[in-house]
Amino acid sequence: MTAIKTCCTTLLLSCLVALSGCDSGSVEVIGGPVAMRKISAEQYRNIIADTFGSRIEVSGRFEPANRRDGLNAIGTSHVAVTPSGFEQYEALARSIAAQVVASEHREALMPCQPVAQSAGDDACTGEFITHYGQQLLRRPLTESEVQLRVANATLAAADSGNFYTGIELALSSLLVAPDFLFRIEEAVPAPTPEQPDRQRIADYTLASRLSFFLWNRGPDEQLLAAAARGELATDEGIQREVDRMLASEHLAGGARAFFYDLFMFDQFDDVSKDAARYPLFTRRLADDAMEQTLRFVVNHLIAGSGDYRQLFTSRELPMTRSLGPLYGIPVRSADGWETSRFPDNQPRAGLLSHGSFAMLHAHPGRSSPTLRGVFMREALLCQTIPEAPADVDFTLFSEDGNAQYKTARERLQVHSNEPSCNKCHVLTDPIGLGLEVFDGIGSYRAGENGAAIDSSGDFDGKRFSDPVELGRAFAENELVAACLVENLYRYAVGRPELNRERRLLRQLEKQFAAANFTLPALMRDIALSSGFRTASPARESSQNQQAATSNAAASADQFAKAKETI
Amino acid sequence: MAIITPRHMPRRTFLRGTLGGAALSVGLPFLDVFLNTSGTALAATGGPLPQRFGTWFFGCGMNPARWNPAETGADWALTPELQPIAAVRSRMNVLSGFSVLLNGEANQVHRTGVFGSLCGGAPKTADSVEGPTLDVLISDQIGTRTRFRSLEMAATGSARDTVSLRDVSSVNAAEPSALALYNRIFGAGFTDPNAADFTPDSGTLLRKSVLSVVAEDRQRLERQLGSSDRARLDQYFTALRQLEQQLALQLQKPPPLAACRVPESAPEALPADTEIGNVRRNHELMAQTLALALACDQTRVFNMVFSDRASSLRMPGSADTHHTLTHEEPRDSELGYQPGATYFVLQSMEAWASFVATLDAIPEGDGTLLDNCLVMAHSETSEANTHSVVGLPFMLAGTAGGRMKTGLHLNGTGESASRVGLTVQQLMGLNVGQWGTDQNQTDRAITELFS
Secondary structure (H helix, E strand, C coil): CHHHHHHHHHCHHHHHHCHHHHHHHHCCCCCCCCCEEECCHHHHHHHHHHHHCCCCCCCCCCCCCCCECCEHHHHCCCCCCCHHHHHHHHHHHHHHHHHHHCHHHHHHHCCCCCCCCCCCCHHHHHHHHHHHHHHHHCCCCCHHHHHHHHHHHHHHHHHHCCHHHHHHHHHHHHHCCHHHHEEECCEEECCCCCCCCCEEECHHHHHHHHHHHHCCCCCCHHHHHHHHCCHHHCHHHHHHHHHHHHCCCHHHHHHHHHHHHHCCHHHHHHCCCCCCCCCCCCHHHHHHHHHHHHHHHHHHHHHCCCEHHHHHCCCEEEECCCCHHHHCCCCCCCCCCEEEECCCCCCCCCHHHCHHHHHHCECCCCECHHHHHHHHHHHHCCCCCCCCCCCCCHHHHHCCCCCCCCCHHHHHHHHHHCHHHHHHHHHHHHHHHCCCCECCCCCECCEECCEECCCCEEECCEEECCHHHHHHHHHHCHHHHHHHHHHHHHHHHCCCCCHHHHHHHHHHHHHHHHCCCEHHHHHHHHHHCHHHHEECCCCCHHHHHHCCCCCCCCCCCHHHHHHHCC | CCCCCHHHCCCCCCCCCCCCCCCCCCCHHHHHHHHHHCCCCCCCCCCCCCCEEEEEECCCECCHHHHCCCCCECCCCCCHHHHHHHHHHHHEEEEEEEECCCCCCCCCCCCHHHHHHHHCCCCCCCCCCCCCCHHHHHHHHHCCCCCECCEEEECCCCCCCCCCEEECCEECCCECCHHHHHHHHHCCCCCCCCCCCCCCCHHHHHHHHHHHHHHCCHHHHHHHCCHHHHHHHHHHHHHHHHHHHHHHHHCCCCCCCCCCCCCCCCCCCCCCCCEHHHHHHHHHHHHHHHHHHHHCCCECEEEEECCCCCCCCECCCCCCCHHHHHHHCCCCCCCCCCHHHHHHHHHHHHHHHHHHHHHHCCEECCEEHHHHEEEEEECCCCEHHHCCCCCEEEEEECCCCCCECCCCEEECCCCECHHHHHHHHHHCCCCCCCECCHHHCECCCCHHHEC
16 A cells, blocks of 8 residues: 555556556566567558558458467467468568659658669668668667668669669568567566566567557657667656557557457458358448447447446447348448447347357357357456367267257257266356347347247356346456456467466456456556566476466367367 | 668678679579579479379368278279269279377367378377478478469368468468469469560569568577577578579579460459358369469469368358268268268268369370379368267379379278378378377388389
């Protein structure tokens, strides 16, 4: 409490915004080793837009993300570049560089003018490389990095008789550089008597950690300048920058990127539905359903500074005309988004009632209570659902060959009668069945095959009768907020927490509660936490093994695994 | 930061001796010099025909009792589920009875069978694979002198549906459509080997110089990294080198290839999803495009995924997928098998037969393109209902340039599938005598297949 007082006298304003941020210093842990994290497709686009403006098109494909421990953000610390992936990066680099030097853009984008267009100009080339290199690589370039590129540009300009050919090559070489495509983190020794191995995250690395975490984009000039002055290494300096970043319009994009990852929305690329069973389903519907959920979450948590738990109970949601029929809602706006509410005659409330979840966690031709249950347990409650055993005798499902179970509940009843199934399905099916009134794309239905759907069940000791009550039970379950803390921390540092960081997570959970479960406060606490700002020496595989494993089964192979559960 | 002046330029530049001072519209003799100094040998004109290796994957296996032939050797009777390959059976071998031995590890559903077969050992945990897969091993040997080291394709329309990886952090994503495949191969950067004139694109040399700039900086980065990250950086530079080699190839006139026919137009854009009709059409166009790419020697290694692991194939209007049917559909008491799931087994075999026929339709040398290929069809299970990895289905098509006999059925009687993998490597000319790990280690190739 002393810490809070001292802090609040000096930083009163921040304390009002986020009381919890002030005692973040009370749990001191050393974070895990620094990583080499591949930038995501979205981050790539953001960096290009921030550096060259939105008129420069980024048109090309990116390799699929690699999900680990439930998050693509953790996969970025493991994934490499394949030959075909590199081929795509090189093509993108050429296309971007060609656009930047094209006559319609070059005037606005060149920081200097060459002495003559028909020959090299080392001074101007160097200025170009230094200026854009810092933005793209998120740190000042070394002298040799600049030299190499100037030399190559000079030769190319001389040979082609065109200054801009050299510029184009220099820019291409920045865009395919490993330190552009990866965030290669650095830490510097910062020992204390008790912790001789302690390192602190180096200034420019910390700037990137902050900006990719809070904004999902590269650091802006101000943040790089703070890093250059060494200010991020001080509590006041980093707090000032974090508070500035939390006040930025980019915060919404940062929050959005986290939930896109957590909700596995990259898998929307592969969602397809049977046209005869779901005539309403179109690519547009899927895109809008995903966008609807992201808008809802970001509006509530960022614009509205809302309580995270209310995401499970809110009846409001953004709506487009294409989504109207899915929810049975008339939509006035012909295009664009309007704020709407779930219809009163449907038992819908909160995220779990969104079309996006219903369609993502289902089969092409039907719903799947088990897939939905797995998602809720793993992504929202941070629990692990083991792999299905390989040798299950699935003929149990309908050995007599003719019994036609009408509802999913009847079909899944078999699971709970069979011990080898029940162990896992007792976790997934009851809550998944609570959402059975939403079909494979999320339309409401009262019955299936002529039989009424029973949405009642038990969620970890709490009875519910329909999705509204299930949403309320989620909002009231302590694990829900704790799981968000865990996932957001993992997302921020790009790895599962180490055992020694568990203490920090408990502290962050308390702070999250004290801040009324508001997301910006949690983001602030994580960004200022010791685990985020420090590191232990080089990552070795044995240390990876130490990582907490609560979510370990949600692995690189999650997608295939998810399909296995039926 | 100081602006760098020319006199500070490092002498180890990349355009050194090539671009420096010379006009870019360089003539061929000059290029020959360039290529020789960079160590990339010119492809021999009139030399032996290129040999190719490919995999063809289908999900959820088959019904052993209906798929496995009873007789071994050359004189075997077609079984119900091999009926679709009747027209091409003489062009391939059927291998039954080869298994992934679990070595005490859990059978990880829909993973152990495929990665056990392709990597020579059962994966130990749910998120590990002891790569590389066979195709990567082989492409390291034969894939470095073509424009593409390998081509991955998924008829299911998802870039994620791939079985090719160097390791768990380096998974080769698939081309999701025939059109994307076509554009990659026959779009920018393609040179018709049979064109009368050849003008090297000056831009290619410039692109190469960009890669050299990046490669110059490698040591600084390596010093910064821990061991696991250094391995990933190595993979980055492997990928970069592969592109350098591609570009080097584009600077020389390719030797004429009589079999090469450049497609006149791009394939149509098709709906890409897991509905069986769409998958079949997408697969057919991909196979045709791939066959032309092989004939034009754009790649020597490929991986075709017809259906994904835990097959998502489905019939229009159905609530089920191939995969869910294998687990949930009742066994028809008269037929003795699951008719709905089995429909997709037959579809897979039909697609495989058409794939083989597509390669066989292109004349090359004294025979066909297929003669200079070795294509391994495989799945992740035998009986999918129980995820069995015992007696996995394998088929080897083509003759690997006359090295492999065809028309045989052999029964592995439960021995490790590594024997198939070792055989394939030896047929492709790899100097390897032993392959696989633990129980799946073998030094016994299936010599009955060698000509």
